[in-house]
Amino acid sequence: MVRATTRRTLLGAAVAAAGTGALTTGARAAGPPSAASVPPAAPVRTARLVDNRFWSSYTDWRCGDADGTRAVAGRRPGVVIGRAAGVTDYTDPHTGRTEPWEYGVWVSPEHRPTVPATEVIASWNAHTPAGTWLQTELSGTYSDGTATPWFVLGRWASGDGDIRRTSVDGQTDGRSSIWTDTFSVDDAASGLRLVAYRLRLTLYRRPGTRLTPTVRRLGAMASDVPDRFTVPATAPGPARELAVPRYSQNIHIGRYPEYDNGGEAWCSPTSAQMIIEYWGRKPTADELSWVNPAYDDPQVCHAARSTYDYQYQGCGNWPFNTAYAASYPGMNAVVTRLGSLTELERLVRAGIPVITSQSFRKEELTGAGYGTAGHLMTVVGFTPDGDVIANDPASDTNAAVRRVYLRREWENIWLRTKRYDANGKVRSGTGGVCYILWPVSPVPSQYRVLKSLGLL
Template structure:
């Protein structure tokens, strides 16, 4: 239900191969430790989030024509272009010249030698500008990766078509739309360090510039697991007042943006959370939408998250970047280690958008099965069951669902599953989007910091 499924199926297969062959794993996915009479060692972390967002961060990188800017939201901008280049848009055939400048992050040595890395960015790209994010790093055997393009992005679509880049591989790792993934995790090969290269583009002869406020990545090494042990509810019931929108009221709308309906679960979920935080597109923003269509803001979200290479709205970082175009909003793509982490965020007032796949009979009350779907988790009952705004509903009134805790926990956190034919296929291993305002409460700041988001 996240649009084209072939990309997520292949990506998930790489996730499912994350554990080395022959490794003994527990139900939680952690490697079993040998008997010891000493103090038990803490389990190795599976997820590392690292983001550059402060004035000091932007001054610490390597600059080629960029500069750091201070203020309430420090960022990086074009100072003096480093050069001129031509770009032919593969989706329009338009060839144009662009001035550019670049910023390269310091080397980040992840405490999690990674099988996967997903980048996120928050930026303003006025008309006449766009940006590109690349990832490069070092493998555990000391060899280097090439620079992989993680996205070419603009908030609008008047200058370039925002796009991922297919067919990127060095024979050891591949970029699947938005995710760097080790090809053979069972070999033991991992990515141990990485840098992000940010290139900013503008029309020649102008003073325009993108401004990037946040750039970083989630690195992970989530091992094979078909299930996870049931967790204990973390606290009292809480439900957040998140608006409810159905993707299915948009079936057949805007074929150029993947035709509405089941393909729009990601932007529909994004729009629900954006509006929870009090942001929404203006009437002028929505003027292009057919006035006969209900909830035009969902159409807007679909258009402005659409990846023209993937041919769908399910590009994870593009959804986060869209959310961050609204005033004073932050957004990242990450993984969470447990349902308890998600409970703590929700109870602090931060809903999440989660990615999962399942058979119809694996999630009581859903009424459907899916190879990939996004929904918004907005609360927990007193018994710890999951309250979700599930856009795969016949109408807005039916969007709120309560799903059994153990069932939902399994379908979200596992990396392997069986499809209807009995074939082993993939799960996403706890992927979610987190959106929050620039000035969170103290409790919200603590909850974000507890999952490595600062």
């Protein structure tokens, strides 16, 4: 069994169409059909359900509203603290320590997504040297013309010596809520949608210094994926398999209880580390010096520590994982949704592996050997028959990480938004959520597919 390591378990409990019982993985429930028992739907062309908007160019940063920040040009433009707007105290809820911080603020122009949204997930790419950190927020306009408050989406630093990296619980205006890292309309069936939003960055540094975070990319994925237990089948494309390093999360069981105890809780950072190293990056010996030298694959321990959300008390915060990946030189990383397995195939064909999030009962995915309320794995290729080749970290050894999963089963469990748990209760699915990591200078084929998805 793989434990739920994403927020979908919590969100599903809140918005599921039926049932509030605790999720039990593994055993088949009486009544609900498996994906394999539902006849494949005929391939259809559907309207796009996802809107991506990311600010990353010098022009982007100059177009925002700045108070104490300034845009910087160069090969990787960004936004930094200029003349600080002021000083404020921050009390870290996880240490109890109160300290003063200078700050600057940047607010994006309003964006009106092509998809009036039920969910929005932001992500950012930044460098935060010791003595700095950042906060991201979202405010939007509903379809009835009313406005949301500013919701905190994350307080983040690449290290944990200044503040404890954290999401913020309990945020709601009675119409929408923040579920760790996801803005979600509480009752999508009501027809209420978010039709516009702005993102706000607040950059912090120790007073009296010239330190600054540098944010290279900020944006969000807005989506309105309809409720569905099954998704249309797609035809296989050309076969390809990428040479992505293979790491097991299970060899780390019991390691570092302060970062959620390794093993089943580490699927997200383990998957992120595989792709970081596929792109030729890795932690330095200095960065790994804190890890017990007796442990294999210390970089996985480092990834877990670097993605740990002290409020969520786990390593499954989606934007924290992409922010960690993008903290390596020359890397971009975002959280988004894809609309079909065909889109994922296009990325792999261009040489870009993808980390996907899914939930399923044991019998719904042949060969997995476990059921899960939330799990991350890395898609690295497709067989000539179109089946999915995944580096699945829920394996007992690194050698066992490579798996081949049946296309129709895998496609459905990843893209559906509704599912049955082992007790026959309706729960939510991730609806195609994934992490996409790529280098700052992609080759032309990579650039084309990323551009087509609205990521460049």
